[in-house]
Amino acid sequence: MPSAILAARTILTSLHEVMASRTHAQAKLNMVVDLIGENLDSEVCSIYLLREGMLELFATRGLNQDAVHVTRLAVGEGLVGSIAEQVEVLNLAEAAAHPDFSYRPETGEDKFHSFAGVPIVRLERAVGVLAVQHVEPRRYEEVEIEALQTVAMVLSELIANAGLIDDADTIAAPQLTDPRQLSGLSLVKGLAKGHAVFHQPRITIEHVVAEDTEAERARVLQAFDKMREQIETMANQAEFGVGGEHDEVLSTYKMFAYDEGWARRINEAIDSGLTAEAAIERVQQRTRMRMRQIDDPLLADRMHDLEDLANRLLRIVSGQVSTAARLGLRDDTILIARNLGPAELLEYDRRRLKGVILEEGSLTSHVVIVARAMGVPVLGRIRGMRGLVREGDLVLLDGTQGIANIRPTPPVVEAFEARSARSKERQARYAALKDVEPFTKDGERITLMINAGLRDDVPMLNLTGADGIGLFRTEFQFLVSAALPQRDRQTRLYRDVLEAAGEKPVVFRTVDVGGDKSLPYLRGDESGEADENPAMGWRALRLALEREGLMKAQARALLEASGGKTLNVMFPMVSEPWEFDAAKAVFDNQLAFLRERRKLLPEAIRYGVMLEVPALAEVLDVLAPKISFLSIGTNDLTQFLFAADRSNPKLAERYDWLNPSILRFIRRVVRGLAGQQIDITVCGEMGGRQLEALALIGIGLRRLSITPASIGPHKAMFRKIDTRELSEVVNRWIDEPVSDLRGALAEWADARDIDVE
Incomplete structure (x- = not known):
């Protein structure tokens, strides 16, 4: 078969002519499937479009014509529905062997074994599926899939302009007005209140087929130069000092900006007949599909950095360079983004940027590293934010509990503000304990140290008075x-x-x-x-x-x-x-x-x-x-003791740290090393929780390494405990387990006016 570039270019040129013709929409689609089938030497070529929530067979070459506008599949149903739901490619040598295969007798597809399908994507959502089939069982070559994806991208704009898809059912999000509470992943803890601002306005690509390939190449080259200049400027203006981990983050970010492989893929897309904007979007679509297939969170984060740069490049080349940062923040803001690169976060006025909500994001992502240094709470993993929140909506972000309240009612706002005020008061009280040594009522000195991983964490030693x-x-x-x-x-x-x-x-x-x-x-x-x-x-x-x-x-x-x-x-x-x-x-x-x-x-x-x-x-x-x-x-120890993967959400909260099993285990270690000149410290998350810390002190621990934010609360708590009394009650509960050790310990603390959050 011809190369992907040659086939795609031929199809694109002809598609432009077909869609510019005066024939009605159905005739155009009939010509399109014939055109694609001939140029890709495909026995079957079919187009399914999303109408009224169903994927309807709109045109086909090779299947029964009687099935057109009769065969309909729900999103997620069959191979076609699976492609639309997952927004990813399927390439099968034997279609019937796939678990999602759904036989439709009216199509007459019995004799066709091989199947390949790609989503037709518009505004990051599938609006249809382009599929090809052959009689002989075989997987399609990569060049064939590339050609299909390029054609599908152009086809999405052409069918939208021709009125062949119903935007109300596919693109437009409902205009919500009711209060909503959304749960996500806490990436950076803290409380924040502000109005929703979308980081990135949508960029509409108006022209997809290039008239002058060399001119498009030149536009991309100029855009790359400008983007790299912007990145260098931001790196030099970063306000975290010289030599910190943030420099390393930005260095990694710059590495992608100068990646020749990325530039080459964009130029190859231009060679196939796309404009500069369409070529960038084409490569970006491929990146999104790859991200959905990546299980490795670190690699996925690197792909997000590349996506961030692609968005920047697209804005430059299209002349639509304004982000919310460039336009300026007028009020206290909760920034909404699908994902965010570290350099883009640095562009925002941190006096008004109060919090960030990401549709994606992970604990190891670069933007989280920078946000933590900026002191900006971040909530991640809330899908479909554009369909749940409107620009300007009031948002209450609780980065500690992993919750965002959208358009909250007055009582919810009042409760949030009261909680925020209490939090500030507590922080002030804890800060006053900075120079106070953590002695208990009976004179036991508890060593409190902090966990760190960044150069910028070290100043917390003096701010908290940690040991x-x-x-x-x-x-x-x-x-x-x-x-x-x-x-x-x-x-x-x-x-x-x-x-x-x-x-x-x-x-x-x-x-x-x-x-x-x-x-x-x-x-x-x-x-x-x-x-x-x-x-x-x-x-x-x-x-x-x-x-x-x-x-x-x-x-x-x-x-x-x-x-x-x-x-x-x-x-x-x-x-x-x-x-x-x-x-x-x-x-x-x-x-x-x-x-x-x-x-x-x-x-x-x-x-x-x-x-x-x-x-x-x-x-x-x-x-x-x-x-x-x-x-x-204690983090790894707990998962090994209970054979419970801590990354599995079904198991993450199942095994309580205040469980006699783990407390007995730790106590046995402490007692076994008693009398030896060995410092024993608990440095997992368990020691940073107040009730758990009480239990650890009760079984004989005197050294904890915890988060900086926990130092003040622990100091205040330890000043109110008698270790002899605590030891007696905790060891009794461990030797003769009570039904609810956590509840019993909380009652014990409350009775002694020990504040346990």
């Missing part, structure tokens, strides 16, 4: 980088963190990636096979020991950065003592290497491990003489 950083997640630098961070970059980060912390200790956890923290540049094991159960697979220390160069580089970076200071280094997910020995040997070798070169060495090195794998608890007597501290990572 140090009990967990610095070094993997964050790896997660926001496009490639493996070089040793000198790692060294700069670790040195900056130590200097900013001053005399307060910092515990560096060696890189903990894999599992739910996958890196695109460090994928799979050495055999190249995918990990079927990543949470319990090739991750953390296991990965680092196998990738010897990775651990060597990090070891030397930590040692060099700690010259003249004490280095506290912790190994994650240790299962057996030999793994600790192997990891320490890497540090010993690098220490010897630096000593030979007369480098400034750490004054002392304290080694520790994360207790996350239950098996390690059984051999702590072997490991104890080798370590200075032990950190209990």
Whole structure:
């Protein structure tokens, strides 16, 4: 068959002539399917359009003509309905073998085995399906699918202009006026009130078929130059200082802006006969389809960055450059976007930008990193926002509970404002405790440290009065980088963190990636096979020991950065003592290497491990003489103890931390190490919750590493407890379990006027 570019160009030229003709709409569609079928050498070519909520066969070459306007499929029904619902391509050698196949006898399609279909997309929604079929079973070539997708894109605009689809049923969203409460994923916590503003107005592509290919190429080239100039300017104006993780985020973002492969794909689309705008949109549609097929959240985030740039490029080339940021925010604003790139967020006036709601988004996305540094609450994973909220609607965003109230009633607004006021009052009270040491009523000193992962987290030490950083997640630098961070970059980060912390200790956890923290540049094991159960697979220390160069580089970076200071280094997910020995040997070798070169060495090195794998608890007597501290990572420990994947929403809330099983387990560890010079810390999310923290203190823990926001509330709470009384009641409830330990502990706290949120 001819190349995709040649076939698409031929079809586009002819399509333009067909749709410009004076014949009626049905005759045009009949000519279109013949035209496509002939140029793609296809025995069947059919067009289904969405009318009155159903996909109706509007034209066909190869199927029975009597089926036209008779065969109708619901969205999600059959192969055609599945394509429209998922907005993705199907390419099948044997159509009848697919579970979504739905036989329609009136079409006469019995003899056709192979099937390929692509969505006809308009304004990001499927308005129809273009399908081809052959008698012989075979999968269609990639060039054939490419040609179909290009034609489908042009066809969407042409059939819309010809009045062949009902916009009221497909595009227009209902004008809602009633109050709505929406639930999403909490990405950055906090409370915010403002009026809804859409980040990006829709861009309508008026001309899709190019008259002068070279002129379109030149327009795209100029748009690329302007876009790159804008990105460089924003990177230089970022207000987070020099050398922070935000620079790395923007560096990754710039990498996409200069990606030659992306530019090449756009130029190939222009070669097929599309205008510059249509070519960008064509490549963008392909990116969206790929994003729907990506399970890896980090890779999906990288694709979102590329989509962000595509939107920027499209606005530049079309001359429609205004976003809400460029137009200016007039009031306190809750920004609404399908997704958002970090550079675009930086364009907004942060005095008026109060919160962000994303239709997509994830905890590891670049925009979340920047929003957290800006102090802007973010809520994600709320689909179809354009159909649920109108420009200017009042929105109450609760980034702590993961809720957004749209067009709230006066009582809801009043309650929200009261809660916001109480939150500010509490924060003021907690801030006043900054210099107060966390002693209990009976004189027990509780060590409260913070968890961190960014250079910009370190100032929270002084703002909260925390005792140090009990967990610095070094993997964050790896997660926001496009490639493996070089040793000198790692060294700069670790040195900056130590200097900013001053005399307060910092515990560096060696890189903990894999599992739910996958890196695109460090994928799979050495055999190249995918990990079927990543949470319990090739991750953390296991990965680092196998990738010897990775651990060597990090070891030397930590040692060099700690010259003249004490280095506290912790190994994650240790299962057996030999793994600790192997990891320490890497540090010993690098220490010897630096000593030979007369480098400034750490004054002392304290080694520790994360207790996350239950098996390690059984051999702590072997490991104890080798370590200075032990950190209990309750997040992973809980999922391993209960065989419950914490990323599974059905299981995430099923197993309570105030469960005798996990409390007994931790208590056994604490008692087993009693009398030894080993610091035992809980550094998982469990320690940051107040009731859970009470239980941990009750079973003998005296060190917690928690989020900075939890330091103040914990200080206030600990001042009201008597550890001897607490220990007696908690241990009794663990030994003789009550039906509701959480409720019993909450009642105990309430009776003693201990404020537990």
